[in-house]
Amino acid sequence: MRVGIVAPNYYPAETGNAVTVRRIESELRLLGCEVQVFPIDRLSGERLQEAVKEFQPQLLHAFHAYHGGRVAYALSKQLSIPYLITLTGTDVYQALCDQRGLEMHGALRGAARLVAFHGCVKKRLGEHLHSLEERTVLIRQGVELPNDFTPVASAEGKGKFTFLLPAGLRPVKNVMFPLASLAELHARHPQLRLEIAGPVLDTAYAAEVMEALESYPFARYLGVVPHDCMGALYRRVDVVLNTSLTEGGMANTVLEASAYAKPLLVADIEGNRSIVKDGVNGLVYHGAAEFKAKAEHLLTDAHLRERLGKNGRDLVREQCCPEKEGQAYYSLYQEILAQA
Known part of the structure; x- marks a missing residue:
């Protein structure tokens, strides 16, 4: 054929x-x-x-x-x-x-x-x-599963706690959304970090993102991470975010993070709800206040992170x-x- x-x-x-x-x-x-x-x-x-x-x-x-x-x-x-x-x-x-x-x-x-x-x-x-x-x-x-599920040391083990936002830089990904809320949390939890990884897909929007990041020293843009290197990135971070305005069902990054047993904090949109059940294999937020509260819950509760990550990994292994x-x-x- x-x-x-x-x-x-x-x-x-x-x-x-x-x-x-x-x-x-x-x-x-x-x-x-x-x-x-x-x-x-x-x-x-x-x-x-x-x-x-x-x-x-x-x-x-x-x-x-x-x-x-x-x-x-x-x-x-x-x-x-x-x-x-x-x-x-x-x-x-x-x-x-x-x-x-x-x-x-x-x-x-x-x-x-x-x-x-x-x-x-x-x-x-x-x-x-x-x-x-x-x-x-x-x-x-579908999602490519890692051959080895053995966890490696996350950023928390090095005195940092890292949120990862894997997304191409374009308006629909809403990548500037978490900055203000995480800045408030950073004042109380100075170990907090935000990393953004993805290609530039809209140059004007990317310029806005770069300008905004200058005001948030705890956050940094990693640039394009080759797909075959994303596994190592997922392994070393603590929580994976999806802040998109829309998704066409199941975002690859959400599935990939789940495959690496990472807890998720995702926007309350149809595409994310198609794979993330709030409190089961991730947390779903609606609005900035809820995002900040749930981000802090994840930051302070290791047992919650472990449970959500394990459930997410089990789900994608069974269904994706x-x-x-x-x-x-x-x-x-x-x-x-x-x-x-």
């Missing part, structure tokens, strides 16, 4: 979309698929069309309905091959709600199938385009198997091709 993947943000490799695409790409190859990724941030127009024609895929798999879906829709009409779209978050939670929504309708309606990571995304799509709900299937995100994710896509491709 030859599968062409239409991928936005395939570079840098540390973005959430890139991590997802590369994981699925790898699993499909293990299942015997011939896969070629067409990164639309590197290829466009005639070059993209020529590259796809040369590969001759049997179907196209696009990620993000606006950025990837519209390209797959156009290629599908030119080459007379079916395509599917995996909904990744800002396509449903932002683009579908603004002026880009009408541009997406054709791509969404033309897809043989749509894939959502969680029922909350499928439901949100159905609120906008009810007829598409029955063609939307759920495939849970990348092999099952790859097999689910492979079976869906077979179904689409059988009906083509």
Whole structure:
């Protein structure tokens, strides 16, 4: 089976979309698929069309309905091959709600199938385009599990307590949100640190972040951490944050932190609630006051951190198997091709 993947943000490799695409790409190859990724941030127009024609895929798999879906829709009409779209978050939670929504309708309606990571995304799509709900299937995100679960010394063991916010620098990730609250906690707990890791995806927003960090000496931006180095980073921190305004289901960083048995403190949004149960495998906050209170609870209660981390690790081991994710896509491709 030859599968062409239409991928936005395939570079840098540390973005959430890139991590997802590369994981699925790898699993499909293990299942015997011939896969070629067409990164639309590197290829466009005639070059993209020529590259796809040369590969001759049997179907196209696009990620993000606006950025990837519209390209797959156009290629599908030119080459007379079916395509599917995996909904990744800002396509449903932002683009579908603004002026880009009408541009997406054709791509969404033309897809043989749509894939959502969680029922909350499928439901949100159905609120906008009810007829598409029955063609939307759920495939849970997978996560690569570390080979060794043995804990290593965290920052706390070195006299520091570190919150990690792994996120690309763009407005939807809301990375400046925790600064003021953690500054208040830092006054009472001087061992507190905040580290932000991720690529610059919006230069204007990144400039605002860098300027803000100058006023908070306990916080620092690590820059881009290669994905194969993230495990070491997760191991040495104490709590992992997600402060996003929206997520398309299960954020890779939330799943990865759970795989390393790290307690989570996450924003009260649908995407985070799809994987984090408050008080079970993480803490969910609504607003700055609750964020600060729960951050302090995590900072001062080692037993809570251990329990949340263990529950999170157990959950992803049971429910987020990348092999099952790859097999689910492979079976869906077979179904689409059988009906083509």
